[in-house]
Amino acid sequence: MAFIELDHVSFQYPSAPTAALDDVALAVHEGERVAIVGANGSGKTTLARLLNALYLPTGGRVRIAGMDSSDLSQHRAIRQLVGMVFQNPEDQLVAAVVEEDVAFGLENLGLPAAQMRPRVDALLQAFDLWDHRLRPPFMLSMGQMQRLALAGVLAVQPRVIVFDETTAMLDPAGRRTVLARIDELHRAGTTIISITHFMGEAARAERVIVLSHGRVALDGPPVEVFSDPQRLHALGLHLPPAAALARSLRPVLPGLPPDLLNTTDLLEALPVCPNPVAVAPEAESAPQTAPRADVIRVVGLGHIYLKGTPLAHRALGNANLRVGLGEVHGLAGATGSGKSTLLQHLNGLLFPQEGQVTVGPHHLHEAGADRYAARRLAGLAFQNPEVQLFETFVGDEIAYGPRQSGLDRPAVREAVRWAMERVGLGFEAFKDRRSFALSGGEQKKVALASILARRPEILLLDEPLAGLDPRSRDELLVTLRALVDLGLTLVVSSHQMDDLAGLVDDATLMSGGWDVLNGPAAMVFEREEELLASGLEAPVAARAALELRRKGWPLPPGLVTPEKLLAALRRP
Amino acid sequence: MSEFEYLRNLPFGQVVPGDSPVHRLDSRARILAFTILLAAILFTPHPLGLVFGLVVIAGGLRLAGLPLGYALRSLLSPLPFLIILALLQVFFNAQADTGLVLLRLGPVLITPADLLVGGMLLLRFAGLVLGISFASQVLSTSELTHGMESLFRPLERVRLPVHDGVMALVVAVRFLPFLAQSAERIAKAQAARGAEWTRPASGRNPFTRLWARARALLPLLVPVFVTSLRRAETMALAMDARGYASRAHPTALVEMRFTPRDGLAVGLALILAAVVLFL
Numbered sequence: 001m002a003f004i005e006l007d008h009v010s011f012q013y014p015s016a017p018t019a020a021l022d023d024v025a026l027a028v029h030e031g032e033r034v035a036i037v038g039a040n041g042s043g044k045t046t047l048a049r050l051l052n053a054l055y056l057p058t059g060g061r062v063r064i065a066g067m068d069s070s071d072l073s074q075h076r077a078i079r080q081l082v083g084m085v086f087q088n089p090e091d092q093l094v095a096a097v098v099e100e101d102v103a104f105g106l107e108n109l110g111l112p113a114a115q116m117r118p119r120v121d122a123l124l125q126a127f128d129l130w131d132h133r134l135r136p137p138f139m140l141s142m143g144q145m146q147r148l149a150l151a152g153v154l155a156v157q158p159r160v161i162v163f164d165e166t167t168a169m170l171d172p173a174g175r176r177t178v179l180a181r182i183d184e185l186h187r188a189g190t191t192i193i194s195i196t197h198f199m200g201e202a203a204r205a206e207r208v209i210v211l212s213h214g215r216v217a218l219d220g221p222p223v224e225v226f227s228d229p230q231r232l233h234a235l236g237l238h239l240p241p242a243a244a245l246a247r248s249l250r251p252v253l254p255g256l257p258p259d260l261l262n263t264t265d266l267l268e269a270l271p272v273c274p275n276p277v278a279v280a281p282e283a284e285s286a287p288q289t290a291p292r293a294d295v296i297r298v299v300g301l302g303h304i305y306l307k308g309t310p311l312a313h314r315a316l317g318n319a320n321l322r323v324g325l326g327e328v329h330g331l332a333g334a335t336g337s338g339k340s341t342l343l344q345h346l347n348g349l350l351f352p353q354e355g356q357v358t359v360g361p362h363h364l365h366e367a368g369a370d371r372y373a374a375r376r377l378a379g380l381a382f383q384n385p386e387v388q389l390f391e392t393f394v395g396d397e398i399a400y401g402p403r404q405s406g407l408d409r410p411a412v413r414e415a416v417r418w419a420m421e422r423v424g425l426g427f428e429a430f431k432d433r434r435s436f437a438l439s440g441g442e443q444k445k446v447a448l449a450s451i452l453a454r455r456p457e458i459l460l461l462d463e464p465l466a467g468l469d470p471r472s473r474d475e476l477l478v479t480l481r482a483l484v485d486l487g488l489t490l491v492v493s494s495h496q497m498d499d500l501a502g503l504v505d506d507a508t509l510m511s512g513g514w515d516v517l518n519g520p521a522a523m524v525f526e527r528e529e530e531l532l533a534s535g536l537e538a539p540v541a542a543r544a545a546l547e548l549r550r551k552g553w554p555l556p557p558g559l560v561t562p563e564k565l566l567a568a569l570r571r572p
Numbered sequence: 573m574s575e576f577e578y579l580r581n582l583p584f585g586q587v588v589p590g591d592s593p594v595h596r597l598d599s600r601a602r603i604l605a606f607t608i609l610l611a612a613i614l615f616t617p618h619p620l621g622l623v624f625g626l627v628v629i630a631g632g633l634r635l636a637g638l639p640l641g642y643a644l645r646s647l648l649s650p651l652p653f654l655i656i657l658a659l660l661q662v663f664f665n666a667q668a669d670t671g672l673v674l675l676r677l678g679p680v681l682i683t684p685a686d687l688l689v690g691g692m693l694l695l696r697f698a699g700l701v702l703g704i705s706f707a708s709q710v711l712s713t714s715e716l717t718h719g720m721e722s723l724f725r726p727l728e729r730v731r732l733p734v735h736d737g738v739m740a741l742v743v744a745v746r747f748l749p750f751l752a753q754s755a756e757r758i759a760k761a762q763a764a765r766g767a768e769w770t771r772p773a774s775g776r777n778p779f780t781r782l783w784a785r786a787r788a789l790l791p792l793l794v795p796v797f798v799t800s801l802r803r804a805e806t807m808a809l810a811m812d813a814r815g816y817a818s819r820a821h822p823t824a825l826v827e828m829r830f831t832p833r834d835g836l837a838v839g840l841a842l843i844l845a846a847v848v849l850f851l
Binding site for chain 2: 049052054075076079080083084086088090091092093094095096097099100103104105106107108109110111112113116117120134136137138152153156305306344347349375376379380381382385387388389390400401404405436450451454
């Protein structure tokens with residue numbers, strides 16, 4: 001008998017017009033590793049919450065180890081068997097002190113303190129939290145909180161762990177750590193069910209379930225699920241980046257086996273060059289464009305948060321940045337590298353404590369600099385801007401900025417219309433819709449439009465692509481390219497180099513509060529070692545190019561996107 | 573300084589870990605002793621008792637190995653208000669005059685009784701502020717909540733949800749830094765969209781000005797509420813997922829042991845409080 005059984009399960013939220021899950025039948029066996037993927041709104045999180053009786057099905061039955069989840073008396077036993085790790089670790093840390101948070105589940109089970117203590121202590125040691133055991137959880141770093149969240153779930157020794165987009169907001173180093181822990185748990189026999197937007201991660205599972213509009217669209221081993229890109233695309237998904245690259249390389253490297261899904265396999269499978277040329281060709285000279293005038297110049301910037309309190313910490317020390325007019329500049333960096341702090345200096349939200357910041361004509365380090373004018377010149381969109389909406393109607397939301405600038409009614413209307421069209425929201429269709437009733441993706445568009453409506457000449461975007469499903473990600477990239485064509489200068493921060501490589505002209509690699517590397521994107525994204533040391537990963541195309549060159553292929557440097565790599569391989 | 577660092581205004585990292593006789597007491601003993609002594613200082617009618625209370629607190633700080641200067645610093649920010657309050661007491665004391673007049677300022681007479689009342693107000697507040705600062709240096713949130721839960725447990729017999737109440741308190745405390753952080757993030761985001769609530773609102777009459785200022789806060793309040801509610805919902809789910817059930821009787825990792833020494837400490841606090849009240 002399967003460990004978890006869903007028998008024609010449906011689920012409908014009380015206020016929703018349609019069912020979130022519709023007649024889902026599934027069985028998960030003990031020890032399996034399952035990935036659940038699907039576009040936003042396909043029902044993944046709803047499904048996860050049915051697995052440990054957080055939600056009860058409105059139709060059909062969910063059985064966990066034979067226990068029916070609609071039987072309230074079984075809930076405690078079910079939740080001990082099925083642990084759940086949420087996306088944001090802060091949301092699941094409950095206790096006032098780290099060690100008590102690890103013990104929270106055990107306390108609820110009614111275990112005596114003498115039995116709890118050794119388990120809690122062992123977990124604190126294993127997760128490198130021993131020195132912090134008496135601190136309040138909010139004083140931990142993001143990575144520590146993530147470990148604490150997992151330790152708290154493992155304390156009750158569940159047989160199944162559901163990871164609900166646990167890795168969505170993590171940088172590559174953080175993700176590698178979590179994935180390594182998942183591998184370990186799985187080897188030890190724990191059943192793993194992970195929900196993810198990263199197809200590369202899904203490919204690590206033994207079985208991938210694709211949800212679409214509340215139904216199971218595909219269910220099978222990764223090789224099978226990822227065999228048809230067209231079908232995936234129709235479901236709002238993508239191939240894993242390595243698989244997509246392998247597929248596009250196969251015409252020029254016919255020896256490449258089919259069904260390559262992850263980067264390691266792809267790199268191994270890349271063939272050695274049949275007729276190696278002794279001398280690698282020179283880099284093709286980039287078409288000379290006139291040097292761009294600097295619109296942003298940061299020199300020796302330093303910043304300490306909560307200066308003079310016990311919580312003081314340095315976020316920036318000697319950071320430098322130059323961005324040319326009309327350029328798309330990438331800020332690459334892991335969590336805590338200082339890229340958000342740097343961005344907030346560029347529109348005058350933070351004042352330079354050390355060093356100089358010049359944006360357009362504004363010298364923000366000088367007393368009397370007009371920060372309000374700098375904010376108008378450079379619009380900043382924070383990560384998850386949709387949580388900042390406050391007006392009832394979309395039109396009013398977007399009009400807020402222009403109204404603050406004191407424009408008259410027709411001008412405000414024009415600014416709103418312009419901004420909405422830029423992000424792909426029809427003016428007439430959306431201006432009178434209620435902001436809070438929109439989908440997550442539409443809310444993100446409204447938030448972006450509300451910044452564009454002030455007609456900034458520079459757009460600063462903090463992790464705009466983090467946490468997006470593949471389809472929304474593609475749409476946003478199209479919007480951003482269109483803005484560049486209009487002449488806007490863009491500064492985009494990200495910890496996903498694959499996202500940046502195809503978008504930016506130049507890039508700055510941030511680590512530990514300063515700029516480790518500065519230069520053309522083709523140069524920065526090729527520096528595998530520096531990227532790895534900074535907690536990041538080179539784009540998969542760049543890694544393939546480096547590997548091919550090691551294997552004797554005469555490739556020029558700077559091949560950081562699949563298109564460039566393919567073009568170079570096609571050249572005779 | 574940044575105009576957005578709201579976290580700065582929260583009291584943080586006040587607990588000073590240590591291994592003094594005060595730290596070693598059971599948390600319930602500490603809570604009881606502090607409550608008894610502070611109540612005595614709050615209610616005593618005797619100036620000498622107040623002075624004695626201050627001496628007791630200073631002695632307690634010494635016993636706990638805490639620097640007196642640090643505790644005294646907590647007096648600094650409320651001091652101007654205290655002095656103003658004390659002066660008001662001196663000038664407008666309604667107690668009957670004893671006849672002896674020290675000073676005459678126009679219609680206001682200042683008598684020894686006035687000075688005494690003003691002085692006592694200063695001493696009383698100083699005692700309370702020092703005592704609370706002392707307590708917050710030796711009682712962590714976790715000790716406070718566990719101690720309170722245990723002290724209030726008898727109330728469960730009359731069906732008061734003590735465990736839930738204490739859990740609510742813990743979660744509320746957990747939420748404070750989060751609220752400060754999310755308010756900070758949202759204030760920044762709105763500032764980036766042109767919000768300027770640091771600038772004075774203009775308007776013809778005071779009512780429109782007030783209205784304009786209230787409206788200017790809307791962009792901050794709505795998202796803070798929406799995110800907090802969403803957050804609270806997820807946290808409730810997470811607690812459910814981790815087996816929290818309000819009617820169950822959970823155990824606690826940190827066990828409390830009330831020893832004779834703790835009883836002695838509470839007894840001592842009672843005696844000292846009696847001295848403060850009746851000296």
